[in-house]
Amino acid sequence: MSIKVDGLTKVYGSQTAVNGISFTAGPGVLGFLGPNGAGKSTTMKMLTGFVPQSSGYASVCGFDTVTNSIEVKRRIGYLPESNPLYMDMYVKEALSFMAGIHQLPNADSRIKEVIDQTGLTPEQHKKIHQLSKGYKQRVGIAQAILHNPEVLILDEPTSGLDPNQLIGIRQLIRDLGATKTVILSTHIMQEVEATCSQVIIINKGNIAANNTLQGLKEQHSGKSLEEIFISLTN
Numbered sequence: 001m002s003i004k005v006d007g008l009t010k011v012y013g014s015q016t017a018v019n020g021i022s023f024t025a026g027p028g029v030l031g032f033l034g035p036n037g038a039g040k041s042t043t044m045k046m047l048t049g050f051v052p053q054s055s056g057y058a059s060v061c062g063f064d065t066v067t068n069s070i071e072v073k074r075r076i077g078y079l080p081e082s083n084p085l086y087m088d089m090y091v092k093e094a095l096s097f098m099a100g101i102h103q104l105p106n107a108d109s110r111i112k113e114v115i116d117q118t119g120l121t122p123e124q125h126k127k128i129h130q131l132s133k134g135y136k137q138r139v140g141i142a143q144a145i146l147h148n149p150e151v152l153i154l155d156e157p158t159s160g161l162d163p164n165q166l167i168g169i170r171q172l173i174r175d176l177g178a179t180k181t182v183i184l185s186t187h188i189m190q191e192v193e194a195t196c197s198q199v200i201i202i203n204k205g206n207i208a209a210n211n212t213l214q215g216l217k218e219q220h221s222g223k224s225l226e227e228i229f230i231s232l233t234n
């Protein structure tokens, strides 16, 4: 399994945002669902080493996220919810900058490959601030996959996109999930149906469900994913 999480907990002041959760994930797309404030982003930030946990353990490809964070960062790509980008850079310039940080050999050919893969080719000569939201998301994904990580953490990568962009990005996520372990946080149930093999529903910092999409539906006697989500998080 590429991701192992055991008793992972994050406490902010007096609030327990993530309460001792445990799960594993391997290649495929894992849908990480939950209401606003459930603890999804906090869990993702702990997995990427962006914030330290209060207690518990997480590993990525066998490396402890706290004691081996450099090895983890080599193997993980992260698109944060806010998708922070260098708006004044050209698309290729930003990717080249990231390639430098990762010390990628053959950076130029890898950048070209990633631009093709994320559908950025027609917009590649623009500055990032000139791009539409959908294309900015594609740049965020391109940056996350540039170093060809085994694990991808995508925090609401499709929020606010039009249906055409949605379809394109979902297809890209499915393609990435064919070889990588992808953790996808989303509020769009249709998206989960279209892309995910495994689903975790988190509520108030606790795991309320962890199953295959099929298994979850069987467990809840054929209810829709939306109905299951509502019944487990209310």
Ligand SMILES: Nc1ncnc2c1ncn2[C@@H]1O[C@H](COP(=O)(O)OP(=O)(O)OP(=O)(O)O)[C@@H](O)[C@H]1O
Binding pocket: 012, 017, 034, 035, 036, 037, 038, 039, 040, 041, 042, 043, 081
């Ligand atoms: N830096 C922080 N300091 C204090 N509290 C925080 C901090 N970050 C998150 N929280 C709190 O932790 C809880 C979980 O937040 P988190 O962002 O992980 O939820 P989420 O499931 O990603 O929500 P959303 O779907 O709205 O993005 C929330 O109550 C939030 O206010």
